[in-house]
Amino acid sequence: MKGVWVIAGTALALALQTTAARFLTGGVIVVDLVLVVVIYAALAGGSVTGLLAGTFAGFVQDTLSGGSGVIGIGGLAKTIVGFFAGIVGTQFIVTQPLSRFTAFFLATLLHAAIFIGVSVLLGLRELGRPYVATLEQALGNALVGVVAFQLAEFLPGAVERRRLARGRPRR
């Protein structure tokens, strides 16, 4: 069941990413929604879930990159991030917005470090010094991730509360 949610979440994230990117300046989106899904899955489901989510999502994202990069680098970065985010999610209490924000923020930085590091190591591209862009993405991912967690926790309760409210006799 977790796998279905991960696949659905990745597909939705990719759809949003590819459509939303057009409306932003220069066509570059600040938030990596696929990475958010991976970190979310890892924090909620553990290291194996994060690992498999990272592998799947990264591979799909790489293949959709359209030959602009090497297939596997994104997958490698997301697999590592998913695995370690899953470990953090199971070893530490990551339930407060601030701790979740920190987890998303650090996981995004780790992802960027691996992705850029491997790319530079293989001499694939000149990436310059993308500190600002990386920090922007880390902040964006952290905000979206925290909101996603809050919504996921709020929505089922809200429906339940509404049901209860409907079933209560009116005075």
Added chain:
Amino acid sequence: MSLLDFRQRSGYLFLAIIVGHVILISAQVNSRTGVPVLESVTFGAFAEAQRATSSIVNGVRTFWGGYVALRSVHRENEELRRALAEAQVQLQAQGALVGRAEGLAQLLELKHSISLSTIAAEIIASGATPDFRTITINKGLMQGLTVDMAVVAPAGVVGRVVVPSPRASKVQLLIDRNAAAGALIERSRAQGVVVGVGDDALRMDYVSEVSDVVVGDLVVTSGIDGIYPKGFAIGRVSAVQRSGGAYREIAVQPAVNFGSLEDVLVVLTPTDAAAASAEEAK
């Protein structure tokens, strides 16, 4: 520490997936020598095993040849002395001929200095599959070898370096299906391309129907491919057929006996064509 305990099942899964990713990436990325990283690393590792095996086999052969099989040495020694004496006489005659040829070349202003730098290499293994005719030699990047360096033997052209690793290199033989070399008939200077056909034979393509080619003609490298230096023997024409088209069908018997090769020379000096290409690239 349980946080990073790789003895757990998830740890093994993580390692397996990471290795899978590394292999996937390596298969797509070329190394600085232009060879895919995966192929380069795999070959480099395997070449070390081949080197070790070759050392053991050579050690046994040396021991056998040096200490056990000495019975016929005296007779061989006498024969070699005679052969050496004959060779010295021939050498003097050849030297006289060379001197005369050089004089003629200078007279015709055709002389150009050919000083090829080479390095000797020992064959430590043959190809892993019969579909590709390759050998492994015991010299590599550390000795200055790079991709597309010509490999020759005293009898003639052997092939070219295709995958250099730090201490060994894979050499594509000229008889490989994917191998080719610019060639010309020494006698008539008819140009063409010699290609491998997979077995121990060669074929010369793109030789004009009106060219003067007969069985027994020597085929040498033309040097236009940028890999093989000009004038090295490739083989002799063993059959010439008229195909009815614009080109002749020419079979070439290789000058080198690829089945009995043990040592080769790698040409370190770039050819004129390769040097010109490098100059253009600058």
